[in-house]
Amino acid sequence: MTDKINLLEPGKVIKPIIDHDGVKLLVERLYGISALELIELNGYDDKNYKIVEDPNVKNPLITNPSPHGYVLKIMNSMDSQNVDVVEAQNEIMNFLATRSVTCPKPVRNVYGHLHSIENINGKQHAVRLLEYVPGELLKNVPLSAALFYQLGEFVANLDNKLQNFNHSGLVSREHIWMLTTVPHLDKFKYVIKDSEKLDLAEEVIEEYKYAVVPRLDELEKGVIHGDVNEMNILVSPKPGSQSDYRITGILDFGDIQYSYYVFELAITMTYVMLITGDPRSGGLVLAGYTVNRLLPDHEYRLLKTLISSRLVQSLILGAYTLEQDPQNTYVTSTEKAKGWELLKKIRKSKPSADETDPTDWKTIANEYLTKS
Known part of the structure; x- marks a missing residue:
């Protein structure tokens, strides 16, 4: 059912x-x-x-x-x-x-x-x-390129292991936070009162409908965590260090779903970029991810739309939640503060001649891997 x-x-x-x-x-x-x-x-x-x-x-x-x-x-x-x-x-x-x-x-x-x-x-x-699993949350520790790279590795490794997990209860599951339900955001977009922001959100939702929906059958599917963010990732200090951390675990399986692996990557990249405010940091996640898991070109080409869609999803549903529950601390921090600004950077990035496009995540990933 x-x-x-x-x-x-x-x-x-x-x-x-x-x-x-x-x-x-x-x-x-x-x-x-x-x-x-x-x-x-x-x-x-x-x-x-x-x-x-x-x-x-x-x-x-x-x-x-x-x-x-x-x-x-x-x-x-x-x-x-x-x-x-x-x-x-x-x-x-x-x-x-x-x-x-x-x-x-x-x-x-x-x-x-x-x-x-x-x-x-x-x-x-x-x-x-x-x-209860002890450890620090990613959001509470010093951030670094190495930590974002390691997060990409961790998520790819997680999805590789989940290829062997199946459960009939997930096959038909749909909920409002799944990326497949982005078109459903049309019902909630009324909460965005600023006309410029609303135009941007509508642009992304429409782009998802024509750029992603017709290609879903081409994407590799499996069970994914569905919500890899800075509040769901556990880290611990590396031995002998007080400021250098490593990824140690993962929490909150409330959004698990039978969906698309590229969605898992897009969601992870989105939340890393949200905590840094810099689109380039997504390339560091991509670098670690692609070391452990192949990302076909046709899936890579959808990343910009998928990341934009996750941002719009967070911003619209976050605004809706605050309208219903003004004291909800879960959505009053990072997304509200940086989300719209990040979305504008991703949608309208125009680098100068001597700069790398901040959304050219593949080039950024390759540069990091070369330096490492």
């Missing part, structure tokens, strides 16, 4: 509504855990809480307690309707954990299940508990 008809519509509220006391009761009832400490983490339309277990309250249900605590995830009411997707998210984490990829691990509840459907404030929400 496809959930295509379940795409987010304007005015629909899907984020869970629950307070800290409700969360503590939930985690105690479902997992036997008494919360010593509870911290709400960022979440776009889900609720996420870091939980430190009270060591004085013995829990016979968990024989090997997570040393770093747990994350309780309460999924939005829309995605919670598709139980197959919830199961796929649990399975993909277990799949990658057995293949040397550091990521959260799901914990079974008192009923022996990896998730349950709970009635929260009158709506049905999928609830899961994951082991």
Whole structure:
């Protein structure tokens, strides 16, 4: 069964509504855990809480307690309707954990299940508990060309491993943050009040329709993470260094989908360029990616449109989310501050004669590889 008809519509509220006391009761009832400490983490339309277990309250249900605590995830009411997707998210984490990829691990509840459907404030929400994975987020450490290159390597390696992962629940999945749903943004673009920005957004959406949609059948497909950004990538200092970091793991599998590998690359490049404000940094990601995974020319030629589309998607849906939920911290930082400026740079880049086009990512990648 496809959930295509379940795409987010304007005015629909899907984020869970629950307070800290409700969360503590939930985690105690479902997992036997008494919360010593509870911290709400960022979440776009889900609720996420870091939980430190009270060591004085013995829990016979968990024989090997997570040393770093747990994350309780309460999924939005829309995605919670598709139980197959919830199961796929649990399975993909277990799949990658057995293949040397550091990521959260799901914990079974008192009923022996990896998730349950709970009635929260009158709506049905999928609830899961994951082991907390320690580490710094990419957004919180000094950025470097080497780190962006390594991110490209990491993502290509991730997708290579995911070639061997399949789940029936992902085949027909569609949600508003998938790049395949860019044409659906027409319903949300009313939130952009500035006419110049609206013109730019409409230009990108139309370009996606005629440049990407007719070529989708030519692109290689598989299961992808779908949301590789600076808040989902874990890093750790290299041995003996306080300022030199390496990629160590990945979080948040809420956007996994059966889609196109070039979309994974485009999304990763987009978020790196967002945190730097410089289109050239995308070339560093491309350099690392293409060392581990071939990118055919016909897919490379779509990158500019795909990256522009992801930016427009972030900007429109971010503005829509803030209209519905003004306190949503997930979308009040990087995208809002730099997104439109970056989009203009990508769409209207005109380098001088002695400069490299900042969106000529292949040349930038080759130059980096040559120097390295």
